[in-house]
Amino acid sequence: MTTSAVRVVLRARPSDGGTCITFLPDKKGISIVQQKVIEGRPNGSQPASQSYQFKFDNVLAAASQEEVYEAAASEVVRSALEGFNGTIMCYGQTGAGKTFTMSGGKQSYKQRGIIPRALGQVFAEVKAMPDREAKISVQYLEIYNEALYDLLDITTQPHEISIYESSRGLVTVSGLRTAVVDSEAEALALLFEGETNRVIGEHQLNRESSRSHSIFTIMIELRPVGESGGDVLLSRVALVDLAGSERVSKTKSEGLVLREAGHINKSLSILEQVILGLGDKNREHVPFRSCKLTHVLKNSLGGNCRTVLVANVWSDAAQTDETVSTCRFAQRMMRVTCEVSANVVQDSSVRVRQLERQVADLQQELAMHDAMAMRSGVQYTPYSDAQRGDLRARVLDFLMADGAAGPAAAAAPGAGTGNAAVAASDSIEPLELHSLRHMKEILLACRHLYREALRGSGLPRVAPSPPDLDPDLHPDLPGPSGGAGPLVATGSRSGSGLAAPMPQGRRPSSSGSSGSTLVGGGGGGVRGPSGTGMGILDGVGRAERLGGAGVAPDDARPVSMGGMEDGGGGMSLAERLLSQQGAGTSGGGAAARSGPGAAAGGAGVVAPDRPTALEDYKAGPGALKARLLADNRAKLRASRSRAKELGLAVNGAKRELDGLKARGEELRRQRVAQQGEGSQVLDAEEYDILMRIRELKVSYKENFNELQVVKSEVDYTQGLVDQCNKELLLEFAEWYENTYGRPPDGDGGGGDDGDSPRGPPAAATAATARPTAAATAGARYPPPPQQPMAAAGARTPAVAPPSPSGSAVSAASSRGGGAASAASSASGSKPRSGGKVPLSSLVCQPSGEELASPQAMAYYSAQQMLLQKTTGVAHRPGSVKKTRPTAAFGGGARPGVGT
Ligand SMILES: Nc1ncnc2c1ncn2[C@@H]1O[C@H](COP(=O)(O)OP(=O)(O)OP(=O)(O)O)[C@@H](O)[C@H]1O
Secondary structure, three states: OEEEEOEEEEEEEOOOOOEOEEEOOOOOEEEEEEEEOOOOOOOOOOOEEEEEEEEOOOEOOOOOHHHHHHHHHHHHHHHHOOOOOEEEEEEEEOOOOHHHHHOEOOOOHHHEOHHHHHHHHHHHHHHOOOOEEEEEEEEEEEEEOOEEEEOOOOOOOHHHOEEEEOOOOOEEEEOOOOEEEOOHHHHHHHHHHHHHOOOEEEEOOEEEEEOOEEEEEEEEEEEEOOOOOOEEEEEEEEEEEOOOEOOHHHHOOOHHHHHHHHHHHHHHHHHHHHHHHHHOOOOOOOOHHHOHHHHHOOOOOOOOOEEEEEEEEEOEHHHHHHHHHHHHHHHHHHOOEEEEOOOEEEOHHHHHHHHHHHHHHHHHHHHHHHHHOOOOOOOOOOOOHHHHHHHHHHHHHHHHHHHHHHHHHHHOOOOOOOHHHHHHHHOOOOOOOOOHHHHHHHHHHHHHHHHHHHHOOOOOOOOOOOOOOOOOOOOOOOOOOOOOOOEEEOOOOOOOOOEEEOOOOOOOOOOOOHHHHHHHOOOOOOOOOOOOOOHHHHHHHHHHHHHOOOOOOOOHHHHHHHHHHHHHHHOOHHHHHHHHOHHHHHHHHHHHHHHHHHHOOOOOOOOOOHHHHHHHHHHOOOHHHHHHHHHHHHHHHHHHHHHHHHHHHHHHHHHHHHHHHHHHHHHHHHHHHHHOOOOOOOOHHHHHHHHHHHHHHHHHHHHHHHHHHHHHHHHHHHHHHHHHHHHHHHHHHHHHHHHHOOOOOOOOOOOOOOOOOOOOOOOOOHHHOOOOHHHHOOOOOOOOOOOOHHHHHOOOOOOOOOOOOOOHHHHHOOOOOHHHHHHHHHOOOOOOOOOOOOHHHHOOOOOOOHHHOHHHHHHHHHHHHHHHHHHHHOOOHHHHHHHOOOOOOOOOOOOOOOO
16 A cells, blocks of 8 residues: 555646746746736836746656646556556646546547547557456546536436445445447547537637536456456546636626536535645545535545646636636645555456365365265265255154154063163164264254244144253253154154154153152052153153052162163153262152151151241252252343343434434435435535434344344243243142152242242142042053144143043143132142142243234243143153142043043
8 A cells, every 4th residue: 555645737728818827947837927917006117927836746747748648647547457546637727728638639639638548548558468358448427517417328317326435435426327348449439429428618718618527437357367366456547527617707607607607616616625625634524525526536536546636727827816726726636645555356256166166176085085985875065955855754754753663662572661662762763974964954854844843734833942051951951862852743653744842941850759759659650651652651650560559669769760760761861860960869869768758658757847848859859940940040130131231222222313313304404405406415414424323223223133032032031930930849849748748838839939938738739639540550641632733822721632541641731720720829829729730730821912922822832742741741750740640630620531
């Protein structure tokens, strides 16, 4: 990047009325002598004279007029061929010879001006570059009475041409015809055509006075020949013929010509201000946008451009004032510096071709490596639709194989035990992974199926996975294997055939007290299903049978663990881990305690009060859930605080936007009133407002979008907190009952986190709720219900799944009218009237507003999924009671269901 001062060229129109100027010997300045008649002097006295001398240290001096034109054109063209923008601008009074300098005299080729010379040089230079491919195009703009015209296309209306300024301050004019020219002749033809379209007028000083400013632009694009890549040079040469400043007293302009003079003089005066501003380093604001001329020339004046100013003076003695004025302008222009750098860009098309070739080479290389390593089926190219469809079918088969394992498992040796689950998962044909792309495609297929399940297809909707769940804090997340895996078949094999994913964190967690519950509870466990593919329950089933004797077996702990281990094939990894770690210990502890305790009917065990017991529970067997609850609460707080922040930011931006818009509109009205409807030149304040509005809109949109996301995160996390809270309390109630032989004081399903004492003990307790014959007689679990989508949005989401066996599982989810009361008791608002809280009642009901919210409905649907899963395949040792068919759980609540 270099910094250079603007170059000045002095051009003098030959005098025909007594010359007032002489060039200095070195041609780097001029001397002006002004003769003045001083009034009041006695007749015959000599007129007084005043002399001026203007020297320019950056003047382009040449011997002849032709050489000056040639040198000026050459200076700019050569640098343009190196990628630098250039401008040559003629300035001076009317009639001083600007058009003559730029376009040339009409008499001979020798008289041709700077533009034809520049065009000739461009094509000559390009021709001399065999290693470069050049694309030359031209534009010709006219600014007449503050309106923009296309001199190459007179059909273009002024309003179709506009000045656009990029965020980096680069100004371009859009709407102009850009003519690509292949030869000098073609370019000259366009130049002449454009010249004939210029507006000219006649006045005292010039019979062919240009009434407009014109800018002929040559655009040059130079790229290396062929596909060798390399840099592309882009440059623009603007050749500006300004209209001349005129003194109306001299030109005697009238009517339209006078009006034109007003526009011309105004714009030239703004140009002068701009030059003054650019020359003054302390000046912050340069009024480029005050008129079209200076706005369009913004890049040429003090921007990334090499600029040559041609100061045209008329050497007539009568024009001395204007000559002095033009020289002053030129001197001011000398103070303007330009930061220039070449416009070099990478040829993207060549680069793309190179990369494509590279990719193809690498693919070949990979294919060779695969062949040598005997790897087949690896695909590196994107999957086609057909391949994707095929993969989805295979992924679906894989997912559904889980549900199909049931019959196989039932038939397999070891069915009825936890081994069935192992057998079931072992029997699933794994999906082989060939490559990273293959893995991604499998995940995409899963996502597709998931979304399809969400959209409907007669399947329940599920909640989206909560973000960033820490597996350490969520050990009850679905594990990778068996029926407890991340996907739960929601239909029978012959049903919809689609699998819906189990929402994370919704799966009943392992509590480690399973053995104790089952053993001490006297066989309250559910039986392992057969034929439904839910072999995961077999472990529990075995524990139930073992405990069914109502006597704590000698091997209480091993049985407890055995139950876990046997069922391990169907457990999630997290469950297995849990059973092996602290929870296993506490589970064992509970077994040791509860087994004998239950055998003794709870006698001899002093039950602590509820708050103390709850604290014990939270520190012991319920630690995991309590931690999960605390974690979710922390996340909820964080989300809420972020939502608040974003809400404030959004509202603040909105308020500011409204204020700015109102002010902007006011300024616009003022501008239109002053400059007319088509005015496009904004003043500084209006421009700043527009820029600020643009910035604000961006930040408003970003914050608003994030707010939506955070809001749904808050909603979702709130749901998680509620759910965790309920589960914790319910599990606590069960643990308490199992441990001490009676339900805790107050309400096991009490509200919040159970820290506050609850109301009176429930009248009826789950201790009285014993498995009914029907339930314990091996009633098979029904296949997971095919829930209609409507249920997801139903006001009562506790859908009773069809119960072919009439098991209490159905009843558990169909306790008519129980939902509200139990829910209220679950929230601690009032004590339950009796019995256990039916699972169905733990499913929240969407409010009217929520019915319209997809996030809310997804959440509720997820709860229903949980309900279905739990009622259909309940296996969580700690939650067995929830699905245990008891009278309190819904026995007789509905005709045709229950026991
Ligand atoms: N160097 C020159 N040699 C011969 N004639 C010239 C020269 N410069 C200008 N003239 C003549 O002077 C007259 C005015 O020139 P021109 O129209 O180029 O002036 P101008 O500065 O463009 O005026 P304006 O833009 O105000 O109309 C023309 O007739 C032109 O031929």
